[in-house]
Amino acid sequence: GAVVSQHPSWVICKSGTSVKIECRSLDFQATTMFWYRQFPKQSLMLMATSNEGSKATYEQGVEKDKFLINHASLTLSTLTVTSAHPEDSSFYICSASQDTGGLQETQYFGPGTRLLVL
Amino acid sequence: AQKITQTQPGMFVQEKEAVTLDCTYDTSDPSYGLFWYKQPSSGEMIFLIYQGSYDQQNATEGRYSLNFQKARKSANLVISASQLGDSAMYFCAMREGGATNKLIFGTGTLLAVQP
Numbered sequence: 001g002a003v004v005s006q007h008p009s010w011v012i013c014k015s016g017t018s019v020k021i022e023c024r025s026l027d028f029q030a031t032t033m034f035w036y037r038q039f040p041k042q043s044l045m046l047m048a049t050s051n052e053g054s055k056a057t058y059e060q061g062v063e064k065d066k067f068l069i070n071h072a073s074l075t076l077s078t079l080t081v082t083s084a085h086p087e088d089s090s091f092y093i094c095s096a097s098q099d100t101g102g103l104q105e106t107q108y109f110g111p112g113t114r115l116l117v118l
Numbered sequence: 119a120q121k122i123t124q125t126q127p128g129m130f131v132q133e134k135e136a137v138t139l140d141c142t143y144d145t146s147d148p149s150y151g152l153f154w155y156k157q158p159s160s161g162e163m164i165f166l167i168y169q170g171s172y173d174q175q176n177a178t179e180g181r182y183s184l185n186f187q188k189a190r191k192s193a194n195l196v197i198s199a200s201q202l203g204d205s206a207m208y209f210c211a212m213r214e215g216g217a218t219n220k221l222i223f224g225t226g227t228l229l230a231v232q233p
Contacts, residue, residue, distance in 0.1 A: 103149060105213075109165075110162070112161040
């Protein structure tokens with residue numbers, strides 16, 4: 001149980017184009033999904049928290065107009081990198097939690113999406 | 119200030135030996151949870167083990183155990199009988215009490231298991 005998928009697993013795009021990444025919880029309903037960014041050999045940096053049916057909460061320094069997040073259903077959240085530039089190249093990883101309550105609530109992570117902007 | 123500190127950027131361990139990965143944390147919240155995740159080269163984050171701040175006993179999950187020393191604010195991961203497949207990045211993370219359910223991650227430790 002608790003499987004999270006991401007699509008695509010990798011994408012190469014030209015500078016100036018927009019890229020959409022999907023995150024799906026396959027066998028549970030995810031009230032909350034999280035989007036992280038990870039640079040090589042670095043830790044995960046939380047970009048935003050998305051709750052189904054409401055606007056995402058962005059971390060300080062993350063441009064909400066640049067990284068559009070839509071949590072359309074309890075099993076799907078999307079991250080759109082708008083007008084991507086080479087500095088947006090990174091590993092983007094999502095996680096999902098059921099929010100049944102309690103500190104022990106585990107975040108289950110997707111396999112990640114490698115974005116390369118040329 | 120760093121909330122989660124992993125001081126070991128990398129470690130070697132011989133196959134079948136035990137290894138301890140260090141993690142210290144900083145919080146003034148009496149209610150918190152500590153997690154360890156494994157990230158192989160493929161990139162996915164795999165949940166390993168959880169320890170709650172009020173748990174009386176150290177958490178264990180198979181070959182993984184957590185050496186929780188609350189007064190020292192440390193939550194070291196112990197992997198017993200290391201296997202080649204244990205080679206990966208290991209991240210310690212913390213969730214504080216309150217409304218947020220965000221995880222704060224450490225910088226990670228790269229573990230290499232040698233045959």
